[in-house]
Amino acid sequence: MTKYRAQKVTVDGVTYDSKGEYDRFCQLRLLERARAILSLSRQPRFILCVNGQEVCEYRADFAYFENGRQVIEDFKGMITPEFRLKR
Numbered sequence: 001m002t003k004y005r006a007q008k009v010t011v012d013g014v015t016y017d018s019k020g021e022y023d024r025f026c027q028l029r030l031l032e033r034a035r036a037i038l039s040l041s042r043q044p045r046f047i048l049c050v051n052g053q054e055v056c057e058y059r060a061d062f063a064y065f066e067n068g069r070q071v072i073e074d075f076k077g078m079i080t081p082e083f084r085l086k087r
Contacts, residue, residue, distance in 0.1 A: 006018035006019075006020070007019065009021075009022045014042075017061075017075075018075070020075060021061060021075040024061075024062070024073075024075045025042065025062065028040050028062055028064060028073075032064065036066070037064040037065060037066045037071075038064065038065040038066075039063075039064055039065050040062065040063075040064040041062065041063050041064070042061070042062060043059055043060070043061065043062075044059070044060055044062075044063040044072070045057055045058070045059050046058045046059075046060070046072075060072045060073060060074050061073055061074050061075045062074075062075070
């Protein structure tokens with residue numbers, strides 16, 4: 001258990017950081033099956049650069065396309081300082 005009481009969940013050999021994150025993945029998967037979103041992926045990685053210099057790597061929870069634009073999503077069960085930074 002983490003400091004925010006999130007418990008990791010493993011389903012079909014895939015581990016999610018919390019039950020809420022798994023529930024959100026299930027919702028997104030249903031939307032993908034209904035073709036409301038496209039190309040759902042889990043934990044995509046992005047290199048963040050400032051002035052052409054690599055600063056860090058960001059790992060989101062989900063990425064998908066909706067209405068022709070890419071959506072990057074991070075699931076948080078509560079507002080944390082990390083959430084404010086990523087937002």
